[in-house]
Amino acid sequence: MREWTGWALGSLGTLSRRACGGWVRFDGARATLLIEDGENAGSLTDNGGTGDWTVTWTQPCETANYAVMGICRDTTVSLGTTAGGITTTSTRLKTFKAGGTNPDSPIVTIALFGARG
Numbered sequence: 193m194r195e196w197t198g199w200a201l202g203s204l205g206t207l208s209r210r211a212c213g214g215w216v217r218f219d220g221a222r223a224t225l226l227i228e229d230g231e232n233a234g235s236l237t238d239n240g241g242t243g244d245w246t247v248t249w250t251q252p253c254e255t256a257n258y259a260v261m262g263i264c265r266d267t268t269v270s271l272g273t274t275a276g277g278i279t280t281t282s283t284r285l286k287t288f289k290a291g292g293t294n295p296d297s298p299i300v301t302i303a304l305f306g307a308r309g
Contacts, residue, residue, distance in 0.1 A: 213258065214249050215303035220264075220287070221296040232308075243269075243287030243294030251308050252280040258306025260285075265299035 214232030218225060220243065225236040234250040256278050262271045262285060270288045277284030285302060287294050 213304045213306055213308045216247055217301045219298050220300045221298045242296050246282050246284045248282045254307040256280050258304050260302055260304050262302035264297035266297050269295055269297055
């Protein structure tokens with residue numbers, strides 16, 4: 193994983209609320225989770241089921257009122273957060289597919305936008 197370089201997020205006043213506070217790309221179908229690339233993503237946790245992970249952010253957000261966007265490789269699968277799954281330090285995400293299944297996806301990416309502490 194790369195180190196932060198350039199200007200520090202938060203050092204430019206209101207611009208820090210508009211900048212991406214962190215992002216991560218990983219292979220959710222691997223037996224052992226691995227961050228393939230990202231910024232501010234400290235770790236990944238498999239929550240014990242298919243299509244259910246938690247990203248822990250290295251630098252927390254000021255509040256849990258940040259926006260999260262993400263995609264999966266499979267076009268028939270949706271990606272979302274779970275109720276209570278957004279905290280200042282982590283984001284829990286799940287895949288959803290028609291029929292009620294939660295498949296693992298080989299490419300999962302998410303990004304957060306919000307002021308960081």
